Amino acid sequence: MADQRYWEDIQVGAAVPPLQKNATPRQLVMWAGASGDYYEIHYNQDFALKNMLPGIIIHGALKGSWLGQMLSDWVGDRGRIKKYGVSYRGMDVPGDNITGKGTVTKKYVDGKDHVVEAEIWLENGKGEKTTPGTAVVVFPSRSK
């Protein structure tokens, strides 16, 4: 794991360290098995086309979990995610280069918690934000 970051190191406007993904159809099948979401639009091309989709698409919840991975990597072992939410606005497809990104919007102390808020999103290979969201995370502080 990367070195632990502290609340004092985080600046408003700074970028969340990005996360790169490129899902194969195989990964979507692994996700189907692991999550129990066997909806055919994620692995059956004919079924997806009949559902007015461009082809098989990546599970929304997998995309959400990628952003969870980005946040967990950022806050480190001693930080934690309080809350995050994402909207699946645009479809993402296997084979595309997808990047998780974020920007710090706020930082404050709430009781014992050293809190940071961020805008987060996934971008597709064309740089379009397909999956926007927000996150509230807690970092350890150097002051305690």
Add this chain to the structure above:
Amino acid sequence: MTQGSVITDEMRKAVGVESEPTVVLIEKEPIRRFAEAIGDPNPVYSDEEYAKKLGYRSVIAPPGFHPEYSFPIKRGRVSGPSFRPPFTRNLNGGNEYEFFQPIQAGDVLSITNRLGDIYERDGRMGKMLFTIREVVFRNQKGEMVLIMRHTGISY
């Protein structure tokens, strides 16, 4: 022209009705499998000794882990009114996760869910029905672990 509403009185009555709990034992292997499906190599999801050094009882689950899909000890039935959705095609509109403490292997979670809201919109592919489902996870001590809100879209 907008077509008539697809939301029936039956659907409106289902809003806010809490399900019976589904009870799930959280095991190490499904957590490891889930982390692998995400492509997340963090050892806290797979290496029990590493997780214990961080103060956990066992491995913890990554964010987004969906234990309600696991094979439950007890499957809770939806109590109160239920309804058939008017469309057969579905999309995931969004997820929100609020974490109170990590899910750890060995936890026995009681999971209840309720329909928080239901509304419709005219979209590119015709009429679309939005349902907001709230899923609440409590552990064996009755402590709140996670609240998940899911936006489903039928079209």
